[in-house]
Amino acid sequence: MLHDITERKTIEAQMTHFANYDALTNLANRRLVQDRVQQAIMHAQRAQARFAVMFIDLDKFKRVNDSHGHDVGDQLLQAIGRRLAACLRAEDTVGRQGGDEFIVLLAKLRTPADAVRVAEKILEGLSMPFAIMGHDLRIGASIGIAVYPGDGEDFETLIRHSDAAMYQAKKSEDLKYHFFDPIEGDTPPVDEVVAPSE
Incomplete structure (x- = not known):
């Protein structure tokens, strides 16, 4: 009986994990990120505080997949997930949105400059080469920032x-991070959209 209960608890824990974490990278999935953002909203409302959400898209990832295959691409995504996590504080969250897109929740933000420092740390971390299955891979990223x-x-x-x-x-030639600007609008013009995987 004790064995059955232990086994059932183990299965339940595994199911909870699979429901909240990305199977490839073991990062939080969109569902868990959404839950943590909603928690951050409730905290910020009580404390009159701010936090930031970052949307990260990898540059030239599709080229890696096309040139070296999906096994290399999958291992690269796993390595990128580890580097992203290493750039954050314990209270922050990094999740995989899907494909080569990631979401970061910066749970506490004193000033927008805090988000800039994290964005620069992430870009610096991702600029270092990745050694994957005998390949020396370099990849960049573009980061969008929205502040609550x-x-x-x-x-x-x-x-x-x-x-x-x-x-x-x-689209920027200089800074690879950008704060949301309501003047620029929610959605870029169709003819200016760059495919996220390129």
């Missing part, structure tokens, strides 16, 4: 605005 409450007061708005800011960063 000014850029949105719910999860979907913050994600949409950080995504729009990411497209602005992708």
Whole structure:
């Protein structure tokens, strides 16, 4: 009987893990990130605080998959996930949105400069080469930043605005991170959209 209960608890724990974490990278999935953003919203409302959501899209990842195959691409995503996690504090969250897109929750933000420092740390970390299955791979990223409450007061708005800011960063020749700008709008013009995987 004790064995059956232990086995059932183990299965339940595994199911909970699979429901909340990305199977490839073991990072939080969109569902868990959404839950943590909603918790951050409740905390920020009580404390009159700010936090930031970052939308990260890898540059030239599709080229790696096409040139070296999906096994190399999968291992690269796993290595990128580890580097992203290493750039954050314990209270922050990094999750995989899907494909080569990631979401970061910076749970506490004193000033927007805090988000800049994290974005620069992430870009510096990702700029270092990755040794994957005998290949020396280099990859970049574009980061969009939305700050609560000014850029949105719910999860979907913050994600949409950080995504729009990411497209602005992708178009930039200099800074590869960009704060959401309501003047630039939610969505880039169709003819200016750069495919996220390129």
